[in-house]
Each structure stands twice: as structure tokens, then as C-alpha cells.
Amino acid sequence: MVLLVAVFICAACGLVYELALVTLGSYLLGSSITQTSIVIAVTMFAMGIGALVAKGWLGRPLLAFLAVELGLAVVGGFSVPMLYLAFAWLEFYTPAMVLCAFAIGLLIGAEIPLLMELLQRLRAQDAARAVANINAVDYIGALVGGLAFPFLLLPLFDLLIGTLVVAAFNVAAAWLVAFALLRGRRRLGQASVVCALVLALLATMAWKASEFEATARQLLYRDPIIHAERSAYQDIVVTRGGIVGPERADVRLFLDGDLQFSSVDEYRYHEALVHPAMAGAHRRVLILGGGDGLALREVLKYDDVEEVDLVDLDPAVTDLARTFEPISSLNRHSFDDPRVRRTSADAFTWVRENTDSERFDAIIVDFPDPDSTATAKLYSQELYAMLRPMLERDGRMVVQSGSPFFAANAFWCVRRTLAATGLSTVPFHVDVPSFGDWGFVLATHGPSKLALPAERPAGLRFATPEVLRAATVFPPDRADRPGEVSTLLDPAILDYTRSGWVGY
Structure with a gap:
């Protein structure tokens, strides 16, 4: 029974380590599909190697299992801090991640053969029956580990502490097996001391976790x-x-490491994003994204705006923008305006649920760049097709579209995807020093020109009629080019964005 409990713990911990590597890679690099593929492929390959290597250890299965389990506790428990350090300090993340996934997979692969040997020695039984029992418990453990990771470990702990907690379960599995098989022998005391030392090592890392994370994070900025x-x-x-x-x-x-604004020049970006959309009627305004409140600040400069809906995924960002003085003073406490209705929701889902019921005079789309599968859907033809009926017949929509210099194919993909829904488009670009050359697309139901409102608020620091006229001119090296439309099933903009920024 104890050995089957150990199988359960090993399976749960092993899957959590894989998920932790995938999650960390997604946090740091943003490429969840790539990270998942690499981690799973390398780990599964290494598990096969580990199973083969374990054949040479079957002569002393208990000692080998204890060594494997404690080694897995150290490698798995320290995987997140060491990879974070490799990313922040050494700029050596992907090779380090592959090595880590291989080491974890190697040790996971050795666990089952060793436990099988111990089970057979403890109680002789038909091999097929033993394999069935171990596999059943192994799969149940993997289920529990897979569900515990997003619903228990991450909410209760952060990623770093969570993996250390899981590593403690590996130590517990090692000690349980040692206790069951060495009870009453002197070697149980020796095994207990080694387990205690590994636990002390994990506890020390947990104690220093906040300090370590702060130091490593600062290296990135x-x-x-x-x-x-x-x-x-x-x-x-x-x-x-x-x-x-x-x-x-x-x-x-x-x-997630991507610059959203610099207070030195953000007004250039936000004036270009917002005021062309306000050149028509603007009684009701929708802002998708823009959780920092800076686009909202520009919208609220118009006294005749009656209602603004702002939909942003992360309430932590909008709460920060509302309460953290360095940002709230920059956005002029825009979230405190009674005209604002803030919704924390996935923008795609919110638009789909409201496409038949809501209408807006101006729509401002201020999403992060489409450099991940999660953000690529926000630049899809399906989303723009649902936004089209939400825009009043004489309404105007502006979409932030990335850099026509650094990621030209992605920029023109946005214009092409908007046009595929039947909207008329006007691409334009401005210089934002902290970003470089940055582009937007104006979309309307009929032909329109890029313009500012006839009665615009005083005190604009960047947007003028002359600036906007120049903004529609693209030199040959940034001119329109053929390409694909981005859809949910074929997110072409994701490849365009990644390939465009790869050299920068």
C-alpha cells in the first residue's frame, strides 16, 4: 500500500514539474505552444532514457529509488529559481530549460521501474497485475497533479514556492518508502537524516524566495x-x-516583460490612438484593453462624452492604475470619473456576448501586441467581424497595430484583417521614442479620412491636423505588402509578429 501511495505522489509531482516549466516559459517568453511542445517532448524522451538507465539499478532498488526521489526533489524544486536566474542573468534560458526538462524526465522515468521492482520483492505477484495496479495509480496521481497545479498550487503559492512545496512531497515519498522497508533498521535513521537535509535545503530556498525573486527580477530592468x-x-x-x-x-x-508605456512620451501614442476615433460622434465610447487608464484619460477630455465602457482582462492592472499614485496621477484619476464603467473580462468573450445588444459611436482597441496565442485571437477577423455591428453607422474605430518598421507584415495584417470584414481602413503611423515607429488603423463603415475633431480639447501636445496628414504617408520600406488575413484557426499575425521582432 505504501508503495502505491509513493507511485501516486511521484506521478502528481512529475506532472506538476512539467507544468511548472511550461508556465515559466510562457511567463518569460510568451510562446506557450512552443514551450509546451519542447517541455513535453524532451521530458517524455528523457523518461524513456531514465527507464532504460534504471535497469542497471535494479540490484539495489531501494537505495536507487531514494537517490532518484531526493534528486528529483532538488532538481524539480530548484528548477524555477534556476531557470529564472538563467533568463535574467545569463540570457541562457532555452538551453537551460531543455537541460532541466531532460534531468527531470530522466529521474521521473526511473521511478516506476524501481518501484515495480520493490513491489515485486515485497509481495510476489503476477507481473501484468502489478503493472495494471501501478499504471492505474500513476494515472490517477497525474490527474490530481494536473488539477492541483492551476486550482490549488498557483492560487495559494506563486510558481517558485509552489514547486518547492511539490518537492517536499517527493521527499515525503522517499521517506515513506524508506520507513516501510527499513523500519527497525539503522539505515532508516540515515535515510531520515538525508531526507531532513533536503527538506532543510528546500525550506531555505522558500525562506529566501522573495529576496531572490526581487534580485533576479531587477536584473531584467x-x-x-x-x-x-x-x-x-x-x-x-x-x-x-x-x-x-x-x-x-x-x-x-x-x-510580462513587455513595455506598455513610458510616462515621458506616452501622450504621443495615446493622442494618436484616441483623438482620430473621436472625430465623429462620441456620446458612447468603448475601450478594449487600455487598463492603464491613459486612453481613457484622453477620451474623458471631451465633455460631451456621456458613457465609456472599458473592458480589460486583468483587474490587477486596472486596480493598479486607479490606486497607484505614479500611474493614477498620469491618467488623471480617470477611473474615478462617474461616466466610466469598468469591466474585467476577456475582451473576445465580452464582445461576443454583447455584439447584438451594444452600439458605440467610437471604439478604441488598445490590446497588447499579438505575440502569443492568447493575444493573437484579439487581432482575428472573427473579433473584428463582431465589432463591426457594434460600431454605429457613422462611428469610428481605431486599432493599435504595432510597428510598421519592426513588424511591418504584422502591421499590414491588421489592416488587411479589418478590411476583410467590410470596413474601410486608413493606416497611419507616428513616432513614439520609447517604442519607435508605431502604427494604428482607423476603421469606418464607409470611406473616411484621418482627422481630428473640429472641436477638440485644448492642450494636446502632439496630435495636430498637420501631424495626422503626415502620418498617413508610408515610405517604400514600410509600404503595404501582400499577405494573409488572421483568423482564429490560422493566426497569421502571430507568425508575422514573432518573425518581425526576432532580430530586435
Whole structure:
């Protein structure tokens, strides 16, 4: 019975380690499909090698199992901090991740043959029956581990602490097997001491986890970090640099390591994004994304705006923008305006649920760049087709579309995908120093020109009629080019974005 409990624990822990590597890779690199494929492929291959290697250890299965289990506790428990350090300090993440996945898979693969040998020695039984019992418990353990990871471990602990907790279960499995087979012998005391030492090592890492994470995270950013948190959806970091110009320090927001704005020049981006959409009627405005409240700030400059719906996935971002002074002062406390209705939801789902019931005069689409499968769907033909009936007949929609210089194919893919829904489009681009050359697409039901409202708010620092006229001119190296439309089943924009930014 104890050996079957050990099988259950081993299976659950092994799957959690795989999921932890996939999750960490998604956090750091954003490519969930690639990370999942690499981790699973390498781990499964290594498990086969581990099973073969274990044949040479069957002469001393108990000692080998204890060594494998404690080794897995150390390698698996320390996998997240060591890979984070490899990413932040050495810029050596993918090779390190492959080595880590191989080591974990090698040790996981050795567990079952050793436990099978111990089970046979403890109680002789038909081999087929023993295999059936072990496989059944192994699969149940994997189910529990797979469900515990997203629904228990991550909500209760962060990724780093969670893997250390799981490693403690590996130590527990080792000690349980040792206790069952060595009870009353001197070697049980020796095994207990070694297990205690490994537990102490894991506990020390857990004690220093916050300090380690803060130090490693700071290596990724040029300026001092003034706020950092891991929400249910992403890593949120705010930095503050030195004084730039006479006004303020350079405050920057990063989501999963990607720059969202710099306080020094964000007004260029947000004036270009918002005010062309406000050139028509703008009684009701929809903002998709824009959880930092900066696009909202520009919308609220119009006194005749009656209602603004802002839909952003992560409530942690909008809460930060509302309560964290370096950002709330920048967005002029826009979330406190009574005209604003904030919704925390997946924008795709929200649009699908409201496409037949809601109508807006202006729609502003301010999503993160489509560099992952999760964000690529937000640039799909299906989403734009659902937004089209939500836009009033004389309404205007502006979509942030990335860089026509660094990722030109992705930029023009946005225009092409919008046009595929029957909307008329006007692409334009402006210079935002912290981003580089940055582009947008204006979409309307009929032919339209890029323009500012006739009665626009005073004090705009960047957007002028002359600037917008120039913004529609693209030099030959950034001109329109043929390509595919991006859809849910064929997210062409994902490949365009990744290939465009690969050299930068």
C-alpha cells in the first residue's frame, strides 16, 4: 500500500514539474505552444532514457529509488529559481530549460521501474497485475497533479514556492518508502537524516524566495522597480527612472516583460490612438484593453462624452492604475470619473456576448501586441467581424497595430484583417521614442479620412491636423505588402509578429 501511495505522489509531482516549466516559459517568453511542445517532448524522451538507465539499478532498488526521489526533489524544486536566474542573468534560458526538462524526465522515468521492482520483492505477484495496479495509480496521481497545479498550487503559492512545496512531497515519498522497508533498521535513521537535509535545503530556498525573486527580477530592468506583482494573468512591473526633462521621472509599466508605456512620451501614442476615433460622434465610447487608464484619460477630455465602457482582462492592472499614485496621477484619476464603467473580462468573450445588444459611436482597441496565442485571437477577423455591428453607422474605430518598421507584415495584417470584414481602413503611423515607429488603423463603415475633431480639447501636445496628414504617408520600406488575413484557426499575425521582432 505504501508503495502505491509513493507511485501516486511521484506521478502528481512529475506532472506538476512539467507544468511548472511550461508556465515559466510562457511567463518569460510568451510562446506557450512552443514551450509546451519542447517541455513535453524532451521530458517524455528523457523518461524513456531514465527507464532504460534504471535497469542497471535494479540490484539495489531501494537505495536507487531514494537517490532518484531526493534528486528529483532538488532538481524539480530548484528548477524555477534556476531557470529564472538563467533568463535574467545569463540570457541562457532555452538551453537551460531543455537541460532541466531532460534531468527531470530522466529521474521521473526511473521511478516506476524501481518501484515495480520493490513491489515485486515485497509481495510476489503476477507481473501484468502489478503493472495494471501501478499504471492505474500513476494515472490517477497525474490527474490530481494536473488539477492541483492551476486550482490549488498557483492560487495559494506563486510558481517558485509552489514547486518547492511539490518537492517536499517527493521527499515525503522517499521517506515513506524508506520507513516501510527499513523500519527497525539503522539505515532508516540515515535515510531520515538525508531526507531532513533536503527538506532543510528546500525550506531555505522558500525562506529566501522573495529576496531572490526581487534580485533576479531587477536584473531584467534598467530602472529601479517600484512595484511588482504576479496577477492571475501576468507579471506586472512598474519602474521609475531618472528625471527626464523638467516634468517628471520616467515611469514605465511592463506586462510580462513587455513595455506598455513610458510616462515621458506616452501622450504621443495615446493622442494618436484616441483623438482620430473621436472625430465623429462620441456620446458612447468603448475601450478594449487600455487598463492603464491613459486612453481613457484622453477620451474623458471631451465633455460631451456621456458613457465609456472599458473592458480589460486583468483587474490587477486596472486596480493598479486607479490606486497607484505614479500611474493614477498620469491618467488623471480617470477611473474615478462617474461616466466610466469598468469591466474585467476577456475582451473576445465580452464582445461576443454583447455584439447584438451594444452600439458605440467610437471604439478604441488598445490590446497588447499579438505575440502569443492568447493575444493573437484579439487581432482575428472573427473579433473584428463582431465589432463591426457594434460600431454605429457613422462611428469610428481605431486599432493599435504595432510597428510598421519592426513588424511591418504584422502591421499590414491588421489592416488587411479589418478590411476583410467590410470596413474601410486608413493606416497611419507616428513616432513614439520609447517604442519607435508605431502604427494604428482607423476603421469606418464607409470611406473616411484621418482627422481630428473640429472641436477638440485644448492642450494636446502632439496630435495636430498637420501631424495626422503626415502620418498617413508610408515610405517604400514600410509600404503595404501582400499577405494573409488572421483568423482564429490560422493566426497569421502571430507568425508575422514573432518573425518581425526576432532580430530586435
